[in-house]
Amino acid sequence: MTDPIKKVIIVPCSGIGKPYGTVSREAAYAVTEDLRPGQTQLVPLALLVLGDEQSRASVSACPAVTIDGCKLACAAKMVQQSGGTIAKEFAVLDVYRRYKDLKPQGIAELNEGGQKLARVLAEEVTAVVDGLLTGRQGGENA
């Protein structure tokens, strides 16, 4: 019998200055601040890279959902290197391929398509979070 999952860690891409990285962060903000604020926690990738103890402890204690902006998959790699368990890996490009009309553009400020894509992505992440919290889903990588 395992303890129920009480919180899910969200780790987005840190690609500053790139639209796909910005989409990943906007989606993470939407999940952690608007959609599931009590059940999720955003851990900045930069803190994991720096070896921040509190951030490493967070990803070690709870399942993580990573959102990467490109195939380098820095978020997923850093969670693994930090001793965390990835419940689900998302890639912005995979979502965009399913929503071709939502082309993300802009960097500091996403265009409308990018904002909508971030919302779609956030809803997909939220579905995974809900599945983990209710025990319906262990995540494809768990």
Added chain:
Amino acid sequence: MSEFLETTIDKFTFKVATDRFYTLEGVWAKEENGRVRIGLSDFVQQRSGDVAFAEIKPAGTVLATGEELAVIETIKVNITYTSPVNGKISEINPAMADAPEAINQDPYGKGWLAVMEVVDWEAQRAKLLDPPAYFKIMKGQAEEEAKNL
């Protein structure tokens, strides 16, 4: 199995397959039993970034050298690539519809774009770059871009 010319610039390694011919823009053409398979070089796919969509002219389209063959949308740019030969498209890669990332993963293999029926391949090949010539040009382009990193 292809063999490659290879160079590493900064942290990037670029390969040029030695069993095919190239345009200046990095489109390759490989003769196979009277038809020519076409794709993008490793340097082109790395420089362009992750491919989101690949729109290729449909089978049956007749193209002259230099006419639009495909538009590739990546996370960085939209690029139009032109045909390296005169001919008719007889087949396009079905993987491009659902998995265009094959261009990034295997540019000289599963990431091919189209197959064309051509007339007088030998004459058309003479207008393309052989692997050492393209390798030299590609290396220069890569070194130039590395200065801007």
